[in-house]
Every structure is written in C-alpha cells, then in structure tokens.
Amino acid sequence: MAQYYQLQEEFFVDMQRCIGCKACEAACAECETNGQEAMIHVNYVDRSTTIQTTVQVCMHCEDPVCANVCPADAISKDEFGIVHTANTSRCIGCSNCVMACPFGVPKKMEEYDLMMKCNMCYDRTSVGKKPMCATVCPSGALFYGTREEMQTKRPNSTPINTFLFGEETVKTKVNLMMPKGSKELRVL
C-alpha cells in the first residue's frame, strides 16, 4: 500500500474555481468507505449577495484538532498522513470534532449517532487511484496529481498548506491553490 503513497500525488483545491455543480457530492457518495453518504461539502458562501460557492474536502491536518478533542479516541491519523473517519465502535456522537475542526469538515450523522468525514477515498488512493471527487470536478476546483502536473496546469498559482486561525498555524496534507508566491492563508 505504501508504494502508492510514494507516488507523490497530492490533493490540490482551488475553491475559487468551484461552480457549485455538486458533481463531487454525487461522486463522493460512491466512495466505498462512506456507505453512500457524501462527505464533501459544497455550499453558497452568502447567497443573498453573491453566487460564490465553496467546496471543502478534509484537509488532513498534520496535528488534527478533531482527533485531539475526541473524547473517545475514535479519530486516528495513519503513517501516510490520512486522518480517518471516526472508528464506528468508538465514536459516541458527541460532535466535538464537528465543532472544533477549523475547516468545518466532519459531519455528524444524527440518525446513526456517528461522525463521518472524508478520508480522501482511502479505498481508491491506497491502490493508486484518484479520489472520486477529483475525477469528476469539471472546473478544476479539485485536482489530484503530482506537483509538476499542477504547476503545468496553473503556472500562476502556488500550492500552500499553511493556514492561520487566530494564533494557531495549521499545516495540512491537502494543498490550496493561491496566487503565485503565497506562503500561507489567514482565515481568522
């Protein structure tokens, strides 16, 4: 399995390119690890003033807040940097992770009393395939490939993986495409 994660393929998100088509949502629900539930988020930013939409996958933080605030030790990060969805036998459905994630990623499935989240289509990426959402995105908001491929496609952008929330610096496995030369993005 490790061989596939050594291919240097990475996830690149450019929510500025999101057109809100929700093709990624439909594809995400096909992921074998989600049980027919879409884990990707697509929503209007402020529908009353703009048509801007945003798309959000799990950013797979280096030091995940979600795992740190979990009272049941249900969230784990593996050796490849993938932060996995809640362990079903441990999750107690408290929503700590849902409310603490600075990117607003985990979903609380109220009916199942369980948190679920994107695990970068582990069933696919662990065998060298691309995540479902990245295979169907028509506008290039979601891309999974090598840095070289991304550089060729977006020569005027720089991938960053450092985000500032208050005084906290969050580093992620997933990259965000920013204006060329950017080093980080301050969110709050």
Add this chain to the structure above:
Amino acid sequence: MLKIVDLKAFLVACLATLFTLAMILIGSRSLQNFDAALVAYLFGTLFAVFGIVYRYTVWVQRPPTRVYFLSSIKILFSKDGLHFLWYSFKDFVLNILFQRFIMRRSKSRGLAHLLMATGCILAFCITIPLTFGWIHFTLVPASGMDPTAPKIYTAHFFGYAIMNFPVKSIIGFLTFGALNWCSILVIIGATYFLQKRLKDPGLIATQTFEGDLLPLLLLIMVSITGLGLTLDYEFMHGKAYEFMAVTHAFFVIVFLIWMPFGKFFHIIQRPAQIGAHIYKEVGRQQGMQICRFTQREYTTKRHVHDLKKITAQTGFKLENKEGESILDYSPEGKRDLLAIAHFKARKESGEFFG
C-alpha cells in the same frame, strides 16, 4: 518508566483489583465455594479488571473525556438528577441494550451486533460470578440418594441458597445450557461481520488484522471451543475433554488479557454515549450558540465554551488578538470564512484564476 506509567491510574487499578479479590473471598465464603478448575480464568479476569480500570482511568483524565465525565456526574447529583437518571435509564435501554443507533445504520448489521453483544454480555454475567465462586450449584442429597428420583439442584449466590430446580426441566435446560446459547448468538453475529469484512471494499481498505479481524476470530474461537466442551461430554463421552478444556481456556484467557487494549474496550467505553446525550440535553436547556457568519444556531453555548477550554488544554490557540475564536463559527460558517479569505487573496493578486 514512571513517566510511562500513570501513577493515579495504577493506584486506582490496584485498588479495583484488591476490591475484586476481597469480593471473591466474601462471595465464595473464603474460597469454600471457589471452583479450583477455574483458577486460570480467575487470573485472566483479575488481569482484565486491572487493565480495564487502568485504561479507563487514563482515558477519563484526557481533557475532552474529563469534560463529559465530570459534567455527567455533576448533572446526576444536581437537582435535576432524578430526571436525568430516568433519561439515562431510557437511553441505556434504547442505545446500549437494544443498540438503536446501530440498527439505524443497517438492520442486518444492527441485528448481528445485537446478537453478538447479547451473547457476550450474557456470557460475562454467567461466567464471572461462576469464576469468582459467587454462584455454585449443589445436588440436593435426598434426590441424589434415590437413582429413580429426578435430580434436584440448588443454586447458591454468595453462599445463600436461592432456588431448587430439577436438572431435567426447562429451568435446568436453560441454566446449564445458557453458555451454549450465548455461543450460538456470538457465532451468528461475528460470522456476519467477518463475511462483511472479507467482502466490503470500503472495510477491506481501512481495516487492520489486529484491530478488526482478530477480535471477530477470537470471539468465534471462544464460542466454538465452548460449544465443543458440551459436544464432547454429550456425544463423545468426554474423550476430547482435556483438549477442549485447554483450547477453550486458552482463547478465553487471550480474550480477557486483550480486553483492555484492543477493540473489546469499546464495550467499556460505550456508556459514555449516554454522557454525551445528557451533556447535549442540558446544554440545549441552557441556550444555543449562534454562528457569527451564518447567524444560525449550530450547537449549544455550553459546548462552544467547553470546546474553547479543551482546545486550549490540548495546545491549540484558535483565538485571534481581538478574542474572536474560530469556534464561534458553525462548520458552514468556517467553510465560508475560508472561501472568503481565498477569494480576497485572489482578488488582491489581480487574478481570480491562476
């Protein structure tokens, strides 16, 4: 070494083990009713008690767990304690006994888990008191003297005679066969999950042998070897009894020793779900938090307040210099903030698409 060992947890675990030992001495009337054949099971169980209590104590000391643990205790001893005791009882019946939340994930999965859990819990309830010598059975002498008379047994609990029943009766059949019924329930449930784990691509991708498959195999082996004991003395005149007894003891003891470390610890953790429900219910009564961006309710004020404390205790500084925290935003609000920040950066660069 001392840094690795949590001294508080070690002390609590030692006390719990000593308490169990004292209860064994009392319940078995100074080992008078203790069955020496079960001594290996006894040591396995004592190790499990120590390990479970140690891990539980370490676990409840973690900042996020402590919040739920302490608030549940505080609520149960408050003026609303009776209301929440009743609430906990209902929640226990619905979610722990009948496992409604798993049933909702899928009926077949829920049913299989219910069978497995019922089998395991019933087996614990039977074997632990038997191993500790709290329960034992004696033959009523008068019924044993007359070969033609039906054999009457007396069940004793903590040394007190509880009831008499004929061996060949419905009660006798259910009592002496109870562990066989448990084994059958566990085998059905565990086999369902095992075949699912061997076929489901999503599970195959994420499962581990020691974390997911081994527990199921262990449950099946404990049950099959347990059934083997009955089959041996019922149909094979006890010819393979030693082999069956040793293999069964081996798998049970591995199960007991592994209980504090592996997947089976979730049996002990699960009631924390009730604590999370109580916490949410109390929080709702105290008021909801409004997202600074979407202006909609997203969780309880109490939850946000506690999360701020927990994130700070776990080393995250999610507040800016003005005292505004990312936790004051709902999940949707946070996604919007990120999109707005991204849009702003693109706009300032003079190009919306790079």
